[in-house]
Amino acid sequence: MYPALQRHIDLCNNVQLPAGRRKFLIGDQHVGWIDPKILPPLLAFPSVADTGEAVVLSADRAAVLPEIAQAISAMGFYRHRREAFDVRAALDGPVLTTIDRGALPAFGIAAVGVHLNGLVRRADGLHLWVARRAANKALDPGKLDHIVAGGVSAGMSAMETLIKEAGEEAAIPPDLAARATLRAQISYTMQRPEGLRRDVLFCYDLDIPEDCVPQAADGEVESFELWPIGRALDTVLAGDDFKFNVNLVLIDLFARLGLTPDAD
Numbered sequence: 001m002y003p004a005l006q007r008h009i010d011l012c013n014n015v016q017l018p019a020g021r022r023k024f025l026i027g028d029q030h031v032g033w034i035d036p037k038i039l040p041p042l043l044a045f046p047s048v049a050d051t052g053e054a055v056v057l058s059a060d061r062a063a064v065l066p067e068i069a070q071a072i073s074a075m076g077f078y079r080h081r082r083e084a085f086d087v088r089a090a091l092d093g094p095v096l097t098t099i100d101r102g103a104l105p106a107f108g109i110a111a112v113g114v115h116l117n118g119l120v121r122r123a124d125g126l127h128l129w130v131a132r133r134a135a136n137k138a139l140d141p142g143k144l145d146h147i148v149a150g151g152v153s154a155g156m157s158a159m160e161t162l163i164k165e166a167g168e169e170a171a172i173p174p175d176l177a178a179r180a181t182l183r184a185q186i187s188y189t190m191q192r193p194e195g196l197r198r199d200v201l202f203c204y205d206l207d208i209p210e211d212c213v214p215q216a217a218d219g220e221v222e223s224f225e226l227w228p229i230g231r232a233l234d235t236v237l238a239g240d241d242f243k244f245n246v247n248l249v250l251i252d253l254f255a256r257l258g259l260t261p262d263a264d
Contacts, residue, residue: 002261004237005254008247012188015196017108024107026096027059029089033108035195041072062087062097069103078102078195079138084154085111091200098154105195111151114162115249116180117205118147118170118214126229126257129214131170131221133243139194143243144235147214147224148172158182158202169221170214180204184252188245203249233259 001009017033024032034042034055042048045068047061057065066084073080081102086095087109104111118129129147133140150165152158159178166177184203189196214224235241236250254260 002237005251005260008236008244008251009188012190012244012248015189015191017189019191019196021108021196023054024109025054025056026062026065026087026089027056029059029093029096030054031087031089031096031107031109033196033198035106035108038072038077038106041075041077042068045071059096065097065099069099069107072106073100073102078106083151085109085151086154095154101151105192105197108196108198110198110200112158112200112202113151113245114149114158114165114202114204115146115246116148116162116166117183117203117249117253118208119205120208120210120226122210124228127226128229128232129170129208130225130227130232131214132223132225134220134222137220140243142222143246144241145221145243145246146249147208148177149246152202162202162204168218169216170224171217172208172212172214176208176212177206180206183256184249186245186248186252188248190244192244199245201245201249203252205253229254229257229259233261237261 021033023030024034043050047058047064049056070080079102080100083101084098085101087097087099120127131145131147133143133145135141147170148166152161163174163177166172183205186201189198233254236247
């Protein structure tokens with residue numbers, strides 16, 4: 001792997017668990033890693049116990065986790081996002097409960113997201129739609145991003161999320177978004193200012209007609225630009241203009257296209 005690309009991969013895998021955290025179990029199912037800062041308020045809830053080995057929420061009380069997370073948010077430990085995410089012990093396992101998106105890093109619970117490579121095949125070569133995140137975004141304002149990306153909310157599939165986000169973020173029609181093809185699944189474990197990110201990204205490619213121009217529909221994106229694919233590669237190689245996890249998805253795209261620079 002070319003060093004300038006490997007650097008992005010290493011940045012997104014900058015922590016080795018437990019890293020001072022405690023296992024978080026629902027019944028006997030390991031679902032997360034507790035930030036020690038929230039341990040005292042968490043253990044104040046009668047449905048939560050400290051076994052010495054782990055912090056355990058009773059399986060028959062799993063449904064109270066959203067209320068617990070909201071109460072701890074009200075104490076100022078993290079921002080309540082008002083968006084529920086499913087909680088599983090394994091990606092293909094059953095949903096045990098839900099938790100607010102803002103609590104995921106503090107509880108070290110894995111989150112699922114979707115990213116879309118919006119590709120345009122022109123006579124002068126392959127191009128990629130690049131978004132710039134709005135300046136008022138709480139996370140990574142102003143960074144470059146994919147044309148469509150977002151977390152998978154509770155009860156939704158990855159494809160349902162992709163179609164929804166495509167309409168909301170870029171005004172891409174549902175019938176076009178539904179043609180996207182799943183190309184990769186990327187996971188990483190990263191310590192960030194907001195806490196622990198244990199993310200799984202479903203990465204899609206979509207060929208977009210030249211006459212289909214994305215529109216910033218919901219205010220999360222400041223603007224869109226259509227770049228030659230080589231410019232995207234050069235930008236990833238040069239620094240950190242793209243949002244941290246976008247780099248991983250683009251590195252996968254470059255590799256599949258045979259564009260990854262040779263390490264030699």
